[in-house]
Amino acid sequence: MNEKFSLKKTLLKSGLLLGVLTSLLHGSNIDFPKNYKDEVLYFKNDRGSITEEVFVDKRVIEKVQNNQQIPIGTVITLVEYFAKDKKGADGYALKGDLKRFVVMKKEPINNDTTNSGGWIYQAFNPNGTIKEENLNRCVSCHNSAKNNDFVFTFDDIKNFRLD
Numbered sequence: 631m632n633e634k635f636s637l638k639k640t641l642l643k644s645g646l647l648l649g650v651l652t653s654l655l656h657g658s659n660i661d662f663p664k665n666y667k668d669e670v671l672y673f674k675n676d677r678g679s680i681t682e683e684v685f686v687d688k689r690v691i692e693k694v695q696n697n698q699q700i701p702i703g704t705v706i707t708l709v710e711y712f713a714k715d716k717k718g719a720d721g722y723a724l725k726g727d728l729k730r731f732v733v734m735k736k737e738p739i740n741n742d743t744t745n746s747g748g749w750i751y752q753a754f755n756p757n758g759t760i761k762e763e764n765l766n767r768c769v770s771c772h773n774s775a776k777n778n779d780f781v782f783t784f785d786d787i788k789n790f791r792l793d
Contacts, residue, residue, distance in 0.1 A: 660735045660752040662759075666707040672790040673783045674722050681713040681723045684783055694787045700736055700779050702748070708732040728756040734768070734781075745769060747780040 666685045673684040685707045690700060710730050713723035731754040739748040751768040753761040778784035 659737070659750055660705070660733050662731070662754050663705055663707045663733055664758070666709070666731075669707070670790070670792070673786045674720070676713055676723045679713050680729060681711050681725055683709045683711075684786075685709070686787065688792065691787055691790055691792060694784070695790075695792075700781065700784075700787075702736055702738055704736045706734045706781065706783075708734075730755060730761055731758075732768070734772075746772065747776065749780050 663685075669685040670688050670691060671683055671685050672691065673682075675682045675684075686704065690704050693699070693701060708731065709728070710732070712726035712729055714726045716724050718724050733752050733754065734749050735752075737743055737748050737750055743750060746769045749769075749772065751765045753763040753765070755761045772780040772782070775782045775784065781787070
């Protein structure tokens with residue numbers, strides 16, 4: 631067998647394996663939420679040079695407001711924009727270019743999600759492709775919100791006024 635061909639084949643197999651492992655470690659069980667704008671924008675925030683918007687399905691808000699748990703399958707989408715120096719009428723920075731999406735999805739608790747209350751995380755580039763990030767940071771940070779189902783904006787969901 632040709633040495634070049636054998637080396638290419640080995641590298642291809644290694645690359646595929648690395649890709650599979652990377653996907654497993656990076657929460658790729660989450661699809662890009664194409665319809666996030668159809669959900670409820672329930673939270674906005676300016677954080678340094680970033681302005682954030684957070685979306686969730688209306689039914690999740692209704693459940694939380696009726697003192698039910700956030701259901702398995704819930705997807706919460708954080709959309710980050712680079713903030714402009716000027717504020718809008720709502721008091722938040724005007725949105726500049728889209729920076730990234732960070733999505734969390736609630737799954738049944740298993741050995742891999744015990745420390746996160748069942749939540750898995752995935753970051754996406756502005757074009758919807760997976761953004762390679764250390765998602766363990768998400769898990770460790772959200773642990774401080776353990777009493778609110780690992781969701782920093784839990785109280786905002788609970789108190790959001792649905793029209």
